[in-house]
Amino acid sequence: MPLGPLRPSPLVEQAVDHLREQISTGHWPVGTRLPGETTLARTLGVGRSTVREAVRALAATGLLRSRQGAGVFVIADRPTEDWPTRLRRAAVTDVYEVRTLIEVQAARLAAERRTDEDLAALDAALAARHAASGAPDSEFVDRDIDLHRAVVAAAHNPVLTDLFAEFAPALRQALIDLVELLRLRADDPDHGRATHEELVRSVAAGDAEAAALAARTELEATLGRLRSA
Structure with missing residues (x-):
């Protein structure tokens, strides 16, 4: 499913769901570098802080990893269970x-x-x-x-x-x-x-x-x- 603007609330949870879907469906395979924060914010119709929180949440589940100076990358296609x-x-x-x-x-x-x-x-x-x-x-x-x-x-x-x-x-x-x-x-x-x-x-x-x-x-x-x- 292509990315698109989100409903008003709750934005972070929706952003997490949309980004997770891009990963789980293979739209962003493991190893892919995510679009920049500004691009994602514009595509989803939210603020950069919302994107930042969503990325942080997905990193906590083991799907994403931020590499200093390189961006945010997909490192798994399913979350790691605690x-x-x-x-x-x-x-x-x-x-x-x-x-x-x-x-x-x-x-x-x-x-x-x-x-x-x-x-x-x-x-x-x-x-x-x-x-x-x-x-x-x-x-x-x-x-x-x-x-x-x-x-x-x-x-x-x-x-x-x-x-x-x-x-x-x-x-x-x-x-x-x-x-x-x-x-x-x-x-x-x-x-x-x-x-x-x-x-x-x-x-x-x-x-x-x-x-x-x-x-x-x-x-x-x-x-x-x-x-x-």
Whole structure:
């Protein structure tokens, strides 16, 4: 589709869409140098600042790159997905398999490194999970995730903490759907209470292998339900 003047609003978003279309349809193949800022502004019927913002947005997605003194060039014909976007698009079972790897090791490290402050946080998170037994599924899942987050935090490894933070949003809705679909709390409102208590107890006792086993048992049980749902 040839370029043409844009509607009044929102101009930057429209400019991004028009320029992206020129790239994705092959009108501007990879390696092409874009027309100058002034030319693009005149063709699209917008100001140069709008073009500048649109180019910046497309550069952030990996489609364009500015070369000092040479101009702006197309470097890809499809955007590069960031990590959160890739997680949202991934199968929840694939995400959960990796989460299991992370949290089993986190539980082991938490048992070895936990502080008094960590233990207090774990007790509070476990109590909040129990208290949510009468709450809607979404709140119960949130409290469950909070408990697992506290275990990861007790491992005192910032990379594990960051990884869990990325995984949690991708899992939340899937876990809510799973609880509702399988009616896991219909007869057991505090579903998984025993395994979570064992996890916290093992971390508090400093028993790394027991903590890892408790985490693995809980997470692999959920993974099994995801696969059969």
